[in-house]
Amino acid sequence: DVKVTQSSRYLVKRTGEKVFLECVQDMDHENMFWYRQDPGLGLRLIYFSYDVKMKEKGDIPEGYSVSREKKERFSLILESASTNQTSMYLCASSPMWLAGERRFYEQYFGPGTRLTVT
Amino acid sequence: LAKTTQPISMDSYEGQEVNITCSHNNIATNDYITWYQQFPSQGPRFIIQGYKTKVTNEVASLFIPADRKSSTLSLPRVSLSDTAVYYCLVGEYGSSNTGKLIFGQGTTLQVKP
Numbered sequence: 001d002v003k004v005t006q007s008s009r010y011l012v013k014r015t016g017e018k019v020f021l022e023c024v025q026d027m028d029h030e031n032m033f034w035y036r037q038d039p040g041l042g043l044r045l046i047y048f049s050y051d052v053k054m055k056e057k058g059d060i061p062e063g064y065s066v067s068r069e070k071k072e073r074f075s076l077i078l079e080s081a082s083t084n085q086t087s088m089y090l091c092a093s094s095p096m097w098l099a100g101e102r103r104f105y106e107q108y109f110g111p112g113t114r115l116t117v118t
Numbered sequence: 119l120a121k122t123t124q125p126i127s128m129d130s131y132e133g134q135e136v137n138i139t140c141s142h143n144n145i146a147t148n149d150y151i152t153w154y155q156q157f158p159s160q161g162p163r164f165i166i167q168g169y170k171t172k173v174t175n176e177v178a179s180l181f182i183p184a185d186r187k188s189s190t191l192s193l194p195r196v197s198l199s200d201t202a203v204y205y206c207l208v209g210e211y212g213s214s215n216t217g218k219l220i221f222g223q224g225t226t227l228q229v230k231p
Contacts, residue, residue, distance in 0.1 A: 044221070090161050106152065110161050
C-alpha cells in the first residue's frame with residue numbers, strides 16, 4: 001500500500017520561529033510536492049521537486065524554502081514563521097512523467113499537518 | 119495551465135446518482151482531466167482521470183464531450199460516506215516530468231439520509 005507520511009498532524013509555533021515540516025514517501029517516486037490548504041482557497045502549490053536536490057517554485061513560494069537531500073524525503077522550511085502561515089500543509093508524491101507518455105500520474109497525499117502560528 | 123470552474127456545493131440523498139460538472143474552457147491539447155476526493159482531515163485522493171469520451175472505474179465515471187471544454191464526474195448511488203470535497207483538475211503531461219496541478223476550491227458534496 002502506497003504511503004506518504006508527515007512528521008506531525010498538529011503543530012503550534014510562535015511568530016519568528018524556524019519551522020520544519022517533514023514528508024516521507026515509500027513509493028520510490030521522483031516527484032514530491034508541498035501544498036497549503038486554506039478555507040475558500042483550495043490547495044495551493046508552494047514548491048515541488050522532481051529529483052534529489054532539485055526544486056521549483058510553485059504558486060506561493062514566498063516565506064518558504066524546501067530541501068530534498070534524499071529521494072524519499074522532502075522538507076518544507078518556514079524560515080521565520082508568521083501568523084499568515086497558519087494553515088493545513090499537505091505533502092504529495094507521484095511517479096515521474098515520461099516525455100510523450102499519454103498518461104497523467106496521480107499524486108498521493110499525506111494526511112496533512114495543521115500548523116498554527118501564534 | 120487551464121483554470122477550472124465547478125459548483126461550490128451540492129446536496130444529494132443516499133442512493134441517488136450525483137453528477138458534478140467542471141468547466142475548463144482553456145484546456146490545452148496535452149491536458150488530462152483528473153478528479154480528486156477529499157474527506158475532512160485527510161489529504162486528497164485520486165478518483166479518476168480521462169482525456170476524452172468516457173472513462174469508468176469501480177468508483178465513478180467521467181464524461182468528456184468532444185470539445186473537452188467541460189467534464190462531468192458521475193457518482194452512482196451515493197452513500198453518506200461519499201460526503202466530501204471533489205476537485206476537478208486539468209494538468210499537462212509530456213513536455214516535462216513535473217506535472218503541476220492546480221486545485222481550485224472544489225465542490226462540497228453533502229449526502230443526506
